[in-house]
Amino acid sequence: MSWLFVLIQQLKQFVVPLIALLVFGRGDRNELWSLIGVGVLVAVSIWRYLTYRYGIGANHLVVRSGLFNRSLREIPFVRIQNVAVHQTVLHRLFGVAEVRLESAGSKEPEAQMRVLKLADALALEALVRRRGDAPAPGQAEAPAEVLLRLPPAEVLRLGLVSDGGLVLIGAGFAALSQAMPDFSAKVPGRLMREAARWLFGRVESYHLDALGYVGVALVLALALAVALKLLSMALAVLRYYGFELSEHGRRLTAERGLLGRWRTTVPRRRIQAWTLEEGLLHRLLARRRLAVDTVGAGDQDDGRALKELAPIASAPACDALIERLLPGARLEQLQWRPLPDAAWWRLFLPDVPWVALAAFALYWQIGALSALALAWLPWAAFKAQRRARRIGYALDSQLVAVREGWWRRYWRFAELDKLQALQITRSPLDRRCGTATLWLDTAGGGALGPPLRIRFLPEDEARRLYAALAAVLARRPLRW
Template sequence: MKAKRYHPFLMLFDAWKLAKNTFFLFLFLFVIKAGSHSIFIRYGRYLLLVGVGMAFIHIIIKWCTHKYVLDERSFHLYKGIFNKTERTIPYSKIQNVNRHTSLFHRIFHVTSISFETGITSDDAAVTFEVVSQSEAERMEGIVHQNEKDMPLSEGVEGKNDHNRVIHFQPTKRDIIKASFTSLSPLALIPLILTFYSNVDEVFNLKGKTEGVFSYIISSWWIVISVFVFLILVSVVFGMTRTFLKYGKYEISSDEDRIYINKGVLDKTAFSIAKEKVQAIQIEQSIIKRLFGLAEVKLTSAGSLSLGEETLEINSLYPFLPVQRAYEIISEILPAYEITHKMKRLPKKSLWIRYFTPSWIWIIATAALIYWKPALLGIEKAWWMLSAALLLLVIAARWLDFLHTKYILNNRFIQLQSGILATSLFLSKRDKVIEVKVSRNIFQKWLGLASIETINRAKPVQHNGIKDVPVEFAEVFYKWYMGRMREIEVEK
């Protein structure tokens, strides 16, 4: 089977990345310092030009020497001129598929696609940074069909979308709620400060804007007007930012796979075989809890990165109403069963939390005793600060006790923990690769133990709770041993 070169636009894409990475160096050396006769500036220009030239040569050589082949069972990747290497990745190792279409890709009607494996190494993914839409569909179709043990030839086209069921698409109301829940309007403030700082370093704006600032604060109505204007701009910015990120969000599935698509300008797509889902996490921040929202994340053994970008696409829509989140899990993953009624920790677990030393409070109190800082004119305020910190520690431990829950439901385990934010972990027994039960001296006195589960992910996912009854820890260990009757070797 003849090896194919990568898409020729890959050279243009690499050149575009090179231009972005060197833009500010060119701006500084050839524009801002255009009249400088410094030897460092002069040689800096030479080094930059030589470096860029060598990078361009490397881009061309890379395209000429890197090739690939897809046969019925594996990817075959080739590179090198004199020292040639070949890398083979079986389709059976693919955990999930990530596709990202940036503005560059949309202009040239191409896309990028990454096939993630569960291998922990720099070569864990098969990544095509530039590929035609039809070629990406063909590749993904071959990988998906291979999961069904159906050999395909080079002529296979993409997958059929007719069997997909759409489970969720955000409405305008969902977008508005998401923009405020995600605090997107506040993102404008650091952007303005960063932009001002960068421009000030070049054009020294600080001295030029002092008069404008003095004029603004000299009148109360101007201050109020500016404040209202900034709020409106922040709200519009937050809603626009949220729309561009989640405006075309879609969760869908077919018989075998889950598909998540998002993005208006930069489009990202994620797909994973249902059988490859290692666990589910339902997370609620304090703001999401107030609005009755939750984020559902799928844990997989493959990483979620594509080139230089890290994708967050493993999340089912991050601002789902709680009840809808549970419904979607049942729809797309009927093999997973969520138990709404869970067990709480015994009261003695709260006491062991209270009497466990808090090193944060101890160190902070020692520092306060040493420096004895004054607060609001009160010279001996250090003990008040220490007492306030102790109350915060006690409150945090009480909330941790309140939110910690657990249950074993036949083949499933559910663990919930958190203080202000909460996280519910759900996994099947055959997806748990290791468990751990431990007891310290205080837990032995009170008949308690700590349990932990380990699931395949990147990085490996650890979940556990402390101070469960020792009887439950024993049941938990026996429950895991029953895994041997269910375990199947993953393809």
């Protein structure tokens, strides 16, 4: 039944345009000629997949593919860093799985088996783990040990603190706007107008005063927020149900999912940087999130990369994971160095032009009442002061760490041995104030995560810190 999974995989990228063509098409038969191209692509993909073979050697994996244009690849086990085993609902019905073998620094997988029996997939994962991280002579392989397991109640809390529902709705509208421009331009506006007309018609029948309308607006906003949170909780259950983080020797394995199952294995040494986060709801629930950057993961968000060691956990549980996987880190004992007190106005300054622009734009609509927009400035100043007090960095013989945020806080840290590049940047305002920003780069860092940087440092302090870290990098031996 391998051809069935390949067919579905190929049709995924055409399903939205095909539905749009059949439902919103103008009835012109010429529009159906594109289906011939889809059929040819599917046939070619299936033909190529039927010629796919793989074999296992003593120290490498052999992959052969193609009929007319043949390809033969030998992949050493030591080169394979990440092993991702994925099961959709259809995979689980047939008792099979998809396996991706990834190496460091490569955006494409070294090998991808669309359909393997689940037992064979798990056996291949275990084989890569044994051959890639072989124990010392005379030393038996360490048994698997569970480091973290999320019960259903924790998964529901994860949905409560996340914004998955809002992200899903936004992604849905973005996909519709790309596939059906006419739909995105006309249908949402028409639906909103009809809903508003129906709603105001119902409200007007109660003859409410101004305070009543405010109450209705608050109830609707609360109902919308509750609906989004319920959607986020449902998505969290689908993605993180049965989450389990375990350690197999020198590799970490994370498994999760309700309908589809994701299982990802990565060596511990491939963890490049760590991020500890907590938002307002996290603090109310006494929970945190522990994420990592691994080589080759980047900004992937397809569920196959190991990016979260603890999607949600208590502070002691996160500290125990860090202490277990990063011995001697002593994050709670770091000596944090704050920024100068005068740095708060640098955080406050970006809000000023936006508030002034909003007040100017509102003046033409509501007149002098637009000055109420300036009431945001005191709150922005208070927020900037609180954020400035939280910003700081720490450096010891093992790692470098930064912390930022007030409403949503994060701690980001990395071992000195994992730093790849250093950079000092100075904007015109930095040159005027005599400050600089020190950027610390590690492999595997994504553009969507919080940066590893130290802002608003006095220039001489930034250059001293740069020189100290550059000396550490220069003493590090080259690894080929």
